[in-house]
Amino acid sequence: MLEGLVSQESLSLNSMDMSVLERLKWVHQQQQQLQQVVSHSSNNSPELLQILQFHGSNNDELLESSFSQFQMLGSGFGPNYNMGFGPPHECISRTSSCHMEPVDTMEVLLKTGEETRAIALKNKRKPEVKTREEQKTEKKIKVEAETESSMKGKSNMGNTEASSDTSKETSKGASENQKLDYIHVRARRGQATDRHSLAERARREKISKKMKYLQDIVPGCNKVTGKAGMLDEIINYVQCLQRQVEFLSMKLAVLNPELELAVEDVSVKQFQAYFANVVASKQSIMVDVPLFPLDQQGSLDLSAINPNQTTSIEAPSASWETQSQSLYNTSSLGFHY
């Protein structure tokens, strides 16, 4: 089906007789295919839905007016999409220029599951789309040549699209990239090569995932916002715990000669019972389980943790705080020996 599209367009472009109406009709077909493609992929992002709704209208004025909105959407796309998908973060981005200024470009990231797999090895591509007539013709010619020369390994036909709806571009580009091995990459002005920024973004999101997990573990982290404050809280908490351990071991050292040997066997079993009860009452099993198989992956699977985190963590953290309060009360007395 996709190849049919390609040939159809190349034919139509070749003729150069395609009227605006026919072009628009073809574009509309692309829209519908895009919607099919997108609905097949399990993508619930609100931004995507907005885009879909938006490109139902081929209005240039709308495009201009929502230029800023798209910019925000474009920036919001990256993290949202990257959260939804696994490690290979390849996204197709399209840039389309505003009606008035050919140099300005917008970036819209669109990612579906199939595409990521298909393009997982390849570069991201950012074709520039110019909506002016002369530029259109230039693009058409260029794309004709490219599509004629080889179906595989040349850039998309999306460049030629006249009505300049970005999602249409993405749909065509997306559908095309599924079969292309090599994707022509054009760097945007003033931005580094996309592979690096992609990797950067992926890395940043991994880190923020882990920060969120730490936020759930460390009690009292919810009140502070921002990385610096959270890191402060985490540092304080770790220091607290270490100081507690130190104090307890000192206390233990003092009490050690008084430990009854017979009691210790009993106490070991008591610990097991205690922890079984404590853990069961804390209902924090969901929290603990992901910790241990992680050394293989090196990453945290938050999707399993998150639903249970907020409710289950409240109780144990509160109890820990009361315990620590009592401990510190005794510690202030204890350090005087």
Add this chain to the structure above:
Amino acid sequence: MERQIINKKKRVFSLEPNKNPSAVFTRKYTSHLVPALKKLNMNKNSSKQTVKHEVDMALALSAQEFAWSRFLLQKLSSSSNPTTTTSSSSDGIRILERPDKEGGNEEGGIEERLRELKKLLPGGEEMNVEEMLSEIGNYIKCLELQTIALKSIVQDST
């Protein structure tokens, strides 16, 4: 405290003792620590440093699936008085002062804090940031369980 009283009344044992990771950790921890304390007790030369050593050793041995525990073991076996926490307690005073100076510059402040966090974690300075963050997560968990275990031991003997 009430929980302990309740537990003394009804002794409930877990049906699947190996499935729950915190129970597994605490069981291992106590099984390492208590005999070591017994041995120390019998030798009659227990200094506070040595108890700390045993405590850290028990922690490292009970959590061997993590990277930080390997580093901790190395430190413990290499030096005779290796206390990760005593060194950090001196760093603690520095930490408390630092946020006042670093308050304005958030970007640089984050780097500083990450470095401090790395210092707290045994072996953290040799890891990269992502790895360190996940290791910190389970280090915190293990520290919590360790404090619970130590408290129970101390409570039992008093």
